[in-house]
Amino acid sequence: MIRNPKDLQRYTAHERANHWVVGICFILLGLSGLAFFHPAFFPLAQLFGGGVWARILHPFIGVLMTLSFLGMFFRFKSLNTMTPADKEWLARVGEMVNGDDHNMPEQGKYNGGQKAMFWVMAASVALLFVSGILLWRAYFNFPVDAVRLGAVVHAAVAAAMIGFIMVHVYAAIWVKGTIRAMWYGTVTRAWAKQHHRGWYRQMTGK
Amino acid sequence: MALQSLDIARRSATTTPPPGVRQTTEVAKLIDVSACIGCKACQVACMEWNDIRDEVGSCSGVYDNPVDLTAKSWTVMRYAEVEEKGKLEWLIRKDGCMHCADPGCLKACPAPGAIIQYANGIVDFHQENCIGCGYCVTGCPFNVPRISKEDNKAYKCSLCSDRVAVGQAPACAKVCPTGAIQFGSKEQMKDYADKRLVDLKSRGYDKAGLYDPQGVGGTHVMYVLHHADRPELYSGLPDNPSISPLVGLWKGFAKPLATVAMAAVALGSLFHYVTKGPNEVSKELEDELEKEDAK
Ligand code: HEM
Ligand code: SF4
Secondary structure (H helix, E strand, C coil): CCCCCCCEECCCHHHHHHHHHHHHHHHHHHHHHHHHHCHHHHHHHHHHCCHHHHHHHHHHHHHHHHHHHHHHHHHHHHHHCCCHHHHHHHHCHHHHHCCCCCCCCCCCCCCHHHHHHHHHHHHHHHHHHHHHHHHCCCCCCCCHHHHHHHHHHHHHHHHHHHHHHHHHHHHHHHECCCCHHHHCCEECHHHHHHHCHHHHHHHHCC | CCCCCCCEEEECCCCCCCCCCCCCCCEEEEEEHHHCCCCCHHHHHHHHHHCCCCCCCCCCCCCCCCCCCCCCCCCEEEEEEEEECCEEEEEEEEECCCCECCCHHHHHCCCCCCEEEECCCCEEECHHHCCCCCHHHHHCCCCCCEECCCCCCEECCCCCHHHHHCCCCCHHHHHCCCCCEEEEEHHHHHHHHHHHHHHHHHCCCCCCEEECCHHHCCECEEEEECCCCCHHHCCCCCCCCCCCHHHHHHHCCHHHHHHHHHHHHHHHHHHHHHHHCCECCCHHHHHHHHHHHHC
16 A cells, blocks of 8 residues: 555565564564463463463474574665664664654664664574574483573573563654554655654655 | 372472472482392382383393383483492492472473472472473483473373372382382481491491482482492482572573563553653654645
């Protein structure tokens, strides 16, 4: 659907679909993983048909998420190189969070926070994948100390990643006009000019 | 296996007290390695009483058969040939669950009620609650639990909790022809061990001792060893075992803290929204672009 032909295309259909696959997998992984994380969350296993099913499904969903995340990683990697302007943006993120983004340095397609998020996510998925394989007793049997280390890493990185993803999702809700970029791929020019002026100029030539 | 009871001391993945009004005597099994002749009657009694038959294996060239604990072999005899003071010693150890006072399996298990510890000290798996994750294997300092390839449930020696509950000794203790497996209250077993140690010391085993490792709070299966200073001689019995610090870290206070932190991020976001308001696209910018379009 094209709401306004002057809207700017931010994501292709493939990019959006890829992101949704990762997102859905992440939610399923978080819910099923938390069930093993602490007894307080064990009832979440019921969402998957009980503890045994949660235990069976979680690692397979994890492998699917890792593969689809790899797709996203290679699509977006080159857009996420940190520049000095990004570092300045990050240093002044407090102003932004405080609700005053007028004086923030001009940003390209992604701001410093988004780029930092990208690399944190990439590192987290890599760590979760490796530690998750170590924990996968149904098919693997690694030396017990490696499994023990894997359990600590998996639980710690998962908790941190759940926190980061909540920030990621909240940022999209907070900055109005953002979520549609993941629904139909476009954003308004005003949105782009306000939040990503560098990208706006590049897209419109203004 | 499940045994409804009022004497549960600990229950896996449970944060409220389990039913524990009934107090029972702390029990123990004492395995006197110096009196064991390696006949494997205990292995047979174990499969008889529990009515489980492992697949018939093949001879690996030594007496150990099966060569390791499995989901269907809850106890195995391990035969070590050791040379001491120019003499061959055949150290035969009956391996199986040690029933730790501080069980690493129970600490690691994420499934409520899959592992319980009775007031008498027995650590029992309730397979109907087991989800098959194998965390108990990761938590155990003695490498005892085994996950069945058939039903993905964890199995190990139950210390015949069903027999003990009705005042009977475990099947292995009942059948041992030399009295190398004794069963009774933990106090009685320590006294019995003391007598055995006096005898062993008089026969020249001056390092003889009782294996009741305090790193796991003591165990409810204890060994009388001729060389208590070197338990590793007995097919790798760990010297001073304890729950791995990594397991302590994984299952310790960090998780409730992480849970609070995750909740704080979620609530923080909500309150950020209601206090700072959404980050809207500015009206000015929109109007400006509209004007440009109209030109
Ligand atoms: C990347 C691929 C992943 C693989 C292969 C994987 C695999 C596993 C495995 C095998 C377990 C043990 C339970 C079971 O056997 O099912 C586990 C536990 C867990 N997973 Fe994952 N996982 C992955 C990704 C994730 C992600 C993205 C999250 C976070 C949202 C996550 C959160 C958890 C949590 C919280 C636990 C419980 C840890 C604990 O017991 O302390 N996993 N995972
Ligand atoms: S496999 Fe072990 S840790 Fe996992 S649920 Fe079963 S008894 Fe508990």
